[in-house]
Amino acid sequence: MDSSTEELVLESPHGLDVVTEVLIAVASGRFDVRAPRSFDGSAMDVLAFMVNATAEEVGLLVATLDREREDLQRARDQLVLAEKLAALGELSAGVAHELNQPLTVIRMITDLLRSKPNATIAECAADLATIADASRRMGRIVDSVRAFARGRSLVVESIDPIAPVESALVLVQEANRQSGIRVDRDYQPDLPRARADADRLQQVFVNLLVNARHALESSTTTSERVIHVGIAAQGEQVVYTVEDNGPGVAAEHAGRVFDPFFTTKAPGSGTGLGLSVSHGICVDHGGSLCLEPRDPVGARFVVRIPLEREAKRS
């Protein structure tokens, strides 16, 4: 015990009262209360030693557990960040292509406008609108990347439940296009708002969408490659489904997909942390992430996040 810790030694004419007070203090989370001792080896002295030693040891145990809880949270935060950085690397080529497209449009139109030095603003209105649209598109892409890369503690607030999915799709759409993958959306109209950290949820959906693309790329199916994204309100939760018609998850692996570092990919292909981190993010929200069976082929991941209470009541 830290010798600098102040201890409160009780005074009472009734020994058992003092013992009781020490134990009550321990039960209420105070570990600095002590029973006075006579050091004469009497029954009361032995009892006083035992309750004091109990208070000391429980106090140390609680302090140790608090420290370990903080260490664990720091380690989890580091894990989330590591997975995020790995995913950013995965996404960078696609994001660069996404940015290059509107940039090319802006460049072409500005070159065109330069060739018409006498054109009026009204005559250039359509071209200027195209430049503005391209700029806004670039802004959305940059915002999505910035949101994804942001490293901070969980911030739960009222959000549009569609936003994290759409911002994730912005980041993966080019890679999907290059792989010949079509993304179908099925969003329930007038969705109520959810209580979530939009940036963290975006990370979950980026992970699920990247996993779906990898599964489809490895598939030998001749069918069209499709990722289906659904959003619906069910009871007190918003339910997201991300499913693909790829080879699915083998039965022997289904129980382990959320284990840290579990992967069926070749060494060097991914951290094996994506689903584990995503699962942790969903649980931190008071929700869940599950793998559900899908007929006839493919995988379906289901994310459940709490709705905002005012929205639920309405």
Next chain:
Amino acid sequence: MSSELAALEPVGGTDAGRYYLLDPDVILAVPRPGYVQSGEGATRSLIEFDRIVHTTGRRAAIVVMVDRVVSQDPASRRVWSQARPEETRCAQALVCSNVLSRAIGSFFLGLSRGPVPTRMFASLAEARVWAREMVETHGGLIN
């Protein structure tokens, strides 16, 4: 106790008490009466024990007369349980023949037990027999 100690060879000590050679590679620790052990006191005692053992170059068992101790704080328990044992200690025997010493010994055994084999005994004679056995099976040269 005094007559028994008079027959033993003193091998060291601190302000906490004295060490005696009970048997080959078995060290008896006799705290001064009414001793209250703190972390600092335990550290000094352990340093002195290690010094004594290094004079022989062989690990030893320690037999502690806990009856003479009236209190031990958590820091002192951890000094004995967390100090690297393999260098000097092959066993720890706690002699606890009254209620208070049994309480002190129980907290040490229950909450701070380290890797060194440790047992509680009601008498010095029983502790001595066990300590000899432990020296035979777990003793040897200091690494």
